[in-house]
Amino acid sequence: MVDSQSTPARQRPSIVTISSYLLFLFLACQVISLILTLATIGKTRDVLREAYEGSSADGAEQVADFFFAFGIGTSILLLLLAVALGVLALLNNQGRNGARITTWIIGGIMVCCVGGTLLSGAAGSFTTGGNTGGDMPSGEEIQRRLDEALPSWITPVSLLLGVVSLLALLAALILLALPKANEFFRKPTAGWEPPTPGASYPGYPQAPGQPGYPQAPGQPGYPSGGEPGYPSTPGQTTGSEPGYPPPPGPSPSSGPSGTDRPDDTPPADRPGPTPPSTS
Numbered sequence: 034m035v036d037s038q039s040t041p042a043r044q045r046p047s048i049v050t051i052s053s054y055l056l057f058l059f060l061a062c063q064v065i066s067l068i069l070t071l072a073t074i075g076k077t078r079d080v081l082r083e084a085y086e087g088s089s090a091d092g093a094e095q096v097a098d099f100f101f102a103f104g105i106g107t108s109i110l111l112l113l114l115a116v117a118l119g120v121l122a123l124l125n126n127q128g129r130n131g132a133r134i135t136t137w138i139i140g141g142i143m144v145c146c147v148g149g150t151l152l153s154g155a156a157g158s159f160t161t162g163g164n165t166g167g168d169m170p171s172g173e174e175i176q177r178r179l180d181e182a183l184p185s186w187i188t189p190v191s192l193l194l195g196v197v198s199l200l201a202l203l204a205a206l207i208l209l210a211l212p213k214a215n216e217f218f219r220k221p222t223a224g225w226e227p228p229t230p231g232a233s234y235p236g237y238p239q240a241p242g243q244p245g246y247p248q249a250p251g252q253p254g255y256p257s258g259g260e261p262g263y264p265s266t267p268g269q270t271t272g273s274e275p276g277y278p279p280p281p282g283p284s285p286s287s288g289p290s291g292t293d294r295p296d297d298t299p300p301a302d303r304p305g306p307t308p309p310s311t312s
Contacts, residue, residue, distance in 0.1 A: 043128055046213040053122035055205035056136070059143075062198035063115035069191060070108040073183055074101055080178045084170040107146075114143055118202075125209065130218040133209050140206045144199065151195035 081097035117139055124132035180188075208214065 043217060045126060045128070046217050048208045048211055049125060049214055049217055052205040052208040052214075053126055055201040055208070056118045056122040058201045059198045059205070060115040060119040062194045062201070063112050066191065066194050066198075067108045067112050069187065069194075070104060073187055074104050076182050077101070077104070077179060080182050081175065084175050084178060088169055107150075111143070111146060114139055114146075118143070122205075128217055130220070133214075133218050136209060137206060140202055143202055144206075147195060147199045147202070151192065151199060 078097045078101040081100055085096050118136060121132045121136045121139070125136060
């Protein structure tokens with residue numbers, strides 16, 4: 034159980050969220066571009082075959098097949114990279130700095146690819162080659178045939194998708210480099226330290242010792258003087274012998290001192306008084 038107050042949740046800034054949305058927009062543009070490429074690549078191959086048919090140059094007949102394979106492979110590669118950027122956008126929302134760095138790397142490659150494709154499409158794919166002479170078709174001738182074979186809207190739509198995707202990607206990469214984004218992707222400092230071996234686990238109060246039983250008292254408290262159970266006689270001081278009643282007998286004030294008492298009769302085994310002798 035981790036203390037929720039020690040590691041507060043980081044709030045994602047809006048620029049990171051917007052950057053992720055722009056990456057998703059870039060992915061959507063690449064998906065649409067792939068669909069348009071698959072829809073027109075077959076017609077483009079047929080136009081190239083007709084243009085280079087009967088040419089005496091070596092490998093002229095394979096130009097159409099090469100262009101077809103190159104267009105399909107490039108479109109699929111760009112789509113896979115765009116999907117990777119979409120996955121990285123989800124990781125960027127979680128504040129993973131490694132995902133942001135990977136986004137910059139892949140995004141830089143995509144900027145070059147999309148930018149080059151956009152410039153080539155704006156200038157015309159085959160018009161920059163010039164007239165090659167002989168029986169080889171010129172670039173203007175091939176472009177004219179493509180414009181006649183393909184729908185008129187395909188080129189403007191392709192250019193629009195290229196511009197939108199390029200701007201969205203550039204904006205996403207710039208937003209990820211702003212200071213607020215840096216604070217979000219910075220690794221947070223730990224709010225608590227893991228317990229060392231032998232220490233109590235954090236978050237729970239330290240277990241007390243054994244419950245405090247009262248100390249066992251000594252022997253039951255008897256009075257300090259005298260045996261237990263016998264009350265002391267009146268007038269007797271504390272600490273004397275146990276209070277037994279005194280032996281019966283007359284009190285000292287019952288008769289004159291020196292008078293023989295009946296109890297003073299000598300026993301029979303003692304001789305009586307000797308009578309006085311008569312002369």
